[in-house]
Amino acid sequence: MAIQVLQPKFRIDETLEQIRECLEKGWTGMGFKTQVMEEEWAKYTGFEYNHFLASATAGLHLALEVFKREDNWGEEAEVITTPLTFVSSNHAILYAGLNPVFADVDENICLSPEAIEAQITDKTVAVMYVAIGGNAGRYDEVVELCKKHQIRLILDAAHAAGSKLRGMQLGQEADCVVFSYQAVKNLPTADSGMICFHEKKFDELVRRLTWLGINKDTFARTAAQGAYKWRYDVQELGYKAHGNSIMASMALVSLKYLEEDNAYRRQVASWYEEELANVSGISIVKHTNAEESSRHLFQIRLQGRDELLVFLNENDIYPGVHYVDNSEYQLYSEQAGKCPISAKASDELVTLPIHLNITREHVSLVCQKIKDFLNA
Numbered sequence: 001m002a003i004q005v006l007q008p009k010f011r012i013d014e015t016l017e018q019i020r021e022c023l024e025k026g027w028t029g030m031g032f033k034t035q036v037m038e039e040e041w042a043k044y045t046g047f048e049y050n051h052f053l054a055s056a057t058a059g060l061h062l063a064l065e066v067f068k069r070e071d072n073w074g075e076e077a078e079v080i081t082t083p084l085t086f087v088s089s090n091h092a093i094l095y096a097g098l099n100p101v102f103a104d105v106d107e108n109i110c111l112s113p114e115a116i117e118a119q120i121t122d123k124t125v126a127v128m129y130v131a132i133g134g135n136a137g138r139y140d141e142v143v144e145l146c147k148k149h150q151i152r153l154i155l156d157a158a159h160a161a162g163s164k165l166r167g168m169q170l171g172q173e174a175d176c177v178v179f180s181y182q183a184v185k186n187l188p189t190a191d192s193g194m195i196c197f198h199e200k201k202f203d204e205l206v207r208r209l210t211w212l213g214i215n216k217d218t219f220a221r222t223a224a225q226g227a228y229k230w231r232y233d234v235q236e237l238g239y240k241a242h243g244n245s246i247m248a249s250m251a252l253v254s255l256k257y258l259e260e261d262n263a264y265r266r267q268v269a270s271w272y273e274e275e276l277a278n279v280s281g282i283s284i285v286k287h288t289n290a291e292e293s294s295r296h297l298f299q300i301r302l303q304g305r306d307e308l309l310v311f312l313n314e315n316d317i318y319p320g321v322h323y324v325d326n327s328e329y330q331l332y333s334e335q336a337g338k339c340p341i342s343a344k345a346s347d348e349l350v351t352l353p354i355h356l357n358i359t360r361e362h363v364s365l366v367c368q369k370i371k372d373f374l375n376a
C-alpha cells in the first residue's frame with residue numbers, strides 16, 4: 001500500500017455525533033459549535049481571545065488588517081517574512097496591501113533573528129514568523145527583537161497546534177497567533193482555523209471583519225429578545241471568513257485527541273531519528289528549541305533530493321517538499337537571490353511520511369529505501 005506523506009485520522013462516530021447535534025438543532029453556521037470550539041481552544045492554549053475561522057489563510061490576512069487599522073500602517077509598510085513557507089503566509093501580506101520583505105532562515109529552517117534584524121528599516125511594521133513543521137526555531141530571540149524594535153509579531157502556527165514552549169502552547173508572546181485546522185494538519189477538519197489575540201479590541205474587530213463588517217452575528221441576533229433583534233450596523237468593509245458549526249464539530253473531536261496524536265507523531269519522529277542517525281549523505285532538521293514540538297513534519301536534507309523522490313515514488317512511498325523557496329514563484333521573483341540559505345534548503349528538503357497511520361514498520365521501510373538509494 002502506498003505510504004503518503006501526510007494523512008488525517010478522523011474519529012468518525014464521535015465526529016458524526018457532534019455533526020448530528022448541529023443538524024438536529026438546525027444550526028450549521030457560525031455560533032453554537034464555533035463558540036464551544038473557541039472556549040475549548042482558550043482552555044487548551046491559554047490564549048484569551050480566540051475566533052474560529054474558515055481558514056488560516058484568512059486569519060493571517062485579517063491579523064495584518066487588524067494591526068494595519070490599529071497602528072495606521074500606510075502603503076509603504078513592510079512585513080519581514082520567510083521565503084520558505086506555504087504561500088499563504090506571504091499572500092496574506094499582499095492581501096493586506098503591505099510589502100513582504102524576505103529574510104533568510106537558519107538551520108531550523110525558521111527565520112533567523114540576525115537575518116530579520118538586517119532587514120529592519122523605518123518602514124518595518126511586523127514580522128511574520130512561521131513555525132515550520134511545529135518547530136519553534138529561535139522564536140524567543142525573535143520575540144525580543146520585535147520588542148526591541150517595537151514591531152508586531154504574528155506567528156503563523158499553521159503547523160504548530162500543540163507545540164509547547166515552557167509547558168505552554170507556543171506563541172504566548174506574539175501579538176497574534178493563527179492556526180490551521182485544514183485536512184492534513186495536526187488538528188484536522190476539512191478547512192478551518194483559529195485566530196488568537198490577547199486584546200479584546202482586536203478580537204472584536206476581527207469578528208466584524210470575518211462577518212462582512214456586521215457588528216452582531218446571526219446567532220447572537222437569533223438569541224436576542226425584542227422587536228429590533230434584526231437590526232445591526234455595518235461599520236467597515238469586512239469579508240466572509242468566519243468558520244461554521246460543521247467544521248467546529250470536527251475540530252472539537254480532533255482537539256480531544258490532539259495531545260495523544262502529537263505524542264504519537266513525536267514517537268514516529270524519534271523512530272526516524274534513531275534509524276537515520278548514522279546515515280551519511282543526509283542531515284536531519286532537528287526540532288531542538290521547542291520543548292515539545294507538534295511534529296507536523298519530519299524533514300531531512302540531502303543533495304540529489306529530486307532523484308531520491310523519484311526512487312521512493314517507484315517504491316510506492318510519497319514524501320513531500322515543504323517548501324519551495326517562494327522567490328522561485330513568478331509572483332515573488334523580484335526577491336530571488338536574496339536568501340541563499342532558503343534557496344539551498346528548498347533544493348534539499350524532503351518531508352518523510354509522518355501521521356497517525358505510520359507504523360514502526362513503515363518507518364523502517366522508508367529508512368531502508370533511503371539507505372538503498374544512498375548506497376546505489
Ligand SMILES: Cc1ncc(COP(=O)(O)O)c(C=O)c1O
Binds near residue numbers: 057158181192
Ligand atoms: C505554513 C502555513 N501557513 C498557512 C497555511 C494556510 O492554512 P489554511 O489551509 O488553513 O488556509 C498553511 C497550510 O498549508 C501552511 O502550511
